Structure formats: structure tokens, C-alpha cells
Amino acid sequence: MDLFEYAYKNQKKEESINPNIEKPLWKNSQYDFVSTLEELKQIALECRKCKLCLTRKNVVFGEGNPNADLMFIGEGPGKTEDETGRPFVGLAGQLLTRIIENGLKISRENVYIANVVKCRPTVEMKGEKDRPPDEEEVNACSPYLIRQIELIKPKIIITLGNPSTRFLLNTKLGITKLRGNVYYYKDIAVVPTYHPSFVLRNGGENSPLKKDVWEDMKIVLKLMQDLRIKSYKINDK
Numbered sequence: 001m002d003l004f005e006y007a008y009k010n011q012k013k014e015e016s017i018n019p020n021i022e023k024p025l026w027k028n029s030q031y032d033f034v035s036t037l038e039e040l041k042q043i044a045l046e047c048r049k050c051k052l053c054l055t056r057k058n059v060v061f062g063e064g065n066p067n068a069d070l071m072f073i074g075e076g077p078g079k080t081e082d083e084t085g086r087p088f089v090g091l092a093g094q095l096l097t098r099i100i101e102n103g104l105k106i107s108r109e110n111v112y113i114a115n116v117v118k119c120r121p122t123v124e125m126k127g128e129k130d131r132p133p134d135e136e137e138v139n140a141c142s143p144y145l146i147r148q149i150e151l152i153k154p155k156i157i158i159t160l161g162n163p164s165t166r167f168l169l170n171t172k173l174g175i176t177k178l179r180g181n182v183y184y185y186k187d188i189a190v191v192p193t194y195h196p197s198f199v200l201r202n203g204g205e206n207s208p209l210k211k212d213v214w215e216d217m218k219i220v221l222k223l224m225q226d227l228r229i230k231s232y233k234i235n236d237k
């Protein structure tokens with residue numbers, strides 16, 4: 001981190017942390033001994049630390065640029081992700097890709113996309129209807145996410161929905177209250193917004209929530225400008 005970035009972030013932290021938010025938990029990963037994302041992925045692919053291993057088809061570790069400035073974190077894989085082993089590739093994934101590429105003018109390959117849990121959580125473990133991960137699953141799986149963040153070292157994290165936002169900011173507040181502001185996890189700016197699935201469930205392609213997501217992306221664009229993050233053109237790696 002250069003001097004400019006350090007001074008900027010400290011000033012922003014002073015200005016923008018919501019005083020109502022609980023102190024973020026600066027959790028340590030139990031995978032400090034792992035030095036590459038690939039090594040961490042190989043461990044996760046064999047993982048059986050929580051009950052989600054019983055019903056998964058694939059572990060969805062995450063994908064993207066290992067040196068990304070921007071990292072997007074959702075809650076967990078859905079049906080298509082479970083089948084393909086890739087994050088955000090269903091309908092919600094297509095919306096996320098449009099947000100990244102049309103809104104932030106950065107190619108999807110140049111950001112990193114992950115989830116709080118790496119295996120698909122479904123209602124009553126039936127593999128039919130998705131649900132958010134429970135606390136036990138988040139606790140079991142989060143060391144992978146923490147180490148992913150430590151290895152990637154993004155400058156901005158965009159949390160998508162409640163589980164990732166609540167986990168990183170260590171709060172019980174909901175996304176509706178939290179979005180629209182910048183918070184910090186360690187020294188990384190965190191911008192919470194709605195999960196693309198939630199947007200699609202509330203009005204589909206004409207969802208009124210899209211306007212809120214765009215307002216949040218304007219916050220990200222401003223941060224990118226302030227932190228001198230280059231806006232890569234599509235396919236310009």
C-alpha cells in the first residue's frame with residue numbers, strides 16, 4: 001500500500017464507518033500455511049468440515065484474477081453453480097456479470113468472485129430449494145474465505161446480500177440498512193449491496209432494486225477513482 005492509499009483509507013475510515021456497526025471481527029484464517037489460491041483450492045475440494053459435503057456435487061471455490069483489486073462475495077453456490085463448480089453462472093450470475101462489465105466497466109475475468117460457503121446449501125438438504133448458509137456452515141467454511149482475501153489482497157470488496165455482509169462486518173444488521181455506505185474489513189473497503197438473486201426475485205429484470213444496486217456501484221466507481229484503480233475494458237487484461 002503506498003502512502004497516498006494509506007492516508008486516503010485512514011481518512012475514509014474516520015469519515016465513513018457507521019457508528020452503529022459493531023467492531024468488525026478481524027478473523028484469522030487457519031490456513032496461514034497455505035501460500036497460493038491453487039493450494040487452498042485443493043484443500044477445499046476435499047473438505048468435509050460441514051454437512052453440506054453430503055449433498056454437494058462440486059465444491060465451488062471461486063474464480064477470477066488472483067491479484068484482483070475488486071472482490072465480489074456472495075452467500076453460497078446455487079443449483080447451476082453446484083453442477084458446474086463455478087460461482088455465479090446461473091441467471092443471477094448473468095446479472096452480476098452485467099453489473100461488473102456494463103456498470104463498472106471491468107471484465108469479469110479481472111475481478112475475483114467467491115462465496116462465504118463453498119458447497120450448496122438447500123432447504124432440508126433435499127437439493128431442491130436454495131437457502132442461506134446457517135451459522136455452523138459459515139463458521140466451518142469461512143477460514144477458506146478469509147485466506148482467499150488474505151492472498152488476493154483486494155482493495156474493494158463488494159458483499160452481495162446478508163450472509164457475506166454480516167460475516168465480514170460482524171453485525172446482525174440487514175443489507176437494507178447497511179447498503180449505501182462504505183465500511184472496512186481490516187484495511188479493505190467494503191461496499192454491501194443486494195444479492196443478484198434477491199434482485200431477480202423482487203421484480204425480475206424490471207426490479208426496482210436495480211436502481212439501488214446501481215447507486216451502490218456508483219460508490220464503487222468513486223472508490224476506484226479515489227484509489228486509482230484502473231477500469232479495464234472488456235477482455236483487456
Ligand code: SF4
Pocket residue numbers: 044047048049050051052053059117118119137140141
Ligand atoms: S461448505 Fe465449506 S466447510 Fe462445508 S464441506 Fe463445503 S468446503 Fe467444507
